[in-house]
Amino acid sequence: AQTVTQSQPEMSVQEAETVTLSCTYDTSESDYYLFWYKQPPSRQMILVIRQEAYKQQNATENRFSVNFQKAAKSFSLKISDSQLGDAAMYFCAYRSAIGGTSYGKLTFGQGTILTVHP
């Protein structure tokens, strides 16, 4: 079974600074997807960024980028030029790309609460 670990329960950053959230995972599969989701205090989870395991290039979405290290099974999220609106709980998640009954299932990490200080 796959597991996802976020070792940082809480992180904080000053506005306009850069912060990196850590995520490691364990899987025996070679093809999968990794996601970062953001859950603001209003509670709806929003997809921040997605990485396909077979792609070497790290995904980037505006101020959000990932450092995907497949061999190390590491998938960190870097937020540049942090804004007050970035404050939220961030979840790392894994999804298999292989068929089978559980292909659609997301496995989540424990979450990291990010605080942004003005």
Add this chain to the structure above:
Amino acid sequence: EAGVTQFPSHSVIEKGQTVTLRCDPISGHDNLYWYRRVMGKEIKFLLHFVKESKQDESGMPNNRFLAERTGGTYSTLKVQPAELEDSGVYFCASSPSDRSHGYTFGSGTRLTVV
């Protein structure tokens, strides 16, 4: 495009009562998922519908939980009878057939069993 809608947003019930949560996915999304987060713990998968069929219900905790998706549209999750440990936030999500997509989540239902 309307998002994933869940209601109620909050529910407080007494132990032993029944509660039904509803999820309306994005129109055209064949896949519908239920997850829950018990206080302080990680989000756990409950089950996955493809249209009206249960693709994977391996996460359902016990037979007090019953999920349905009639006609492949909205889904309900019934807890009967509710226990204290059922308290948490129940999330619904939907996705199109393309597996590479992430999900679109609803805002969740916060269930409190007292």
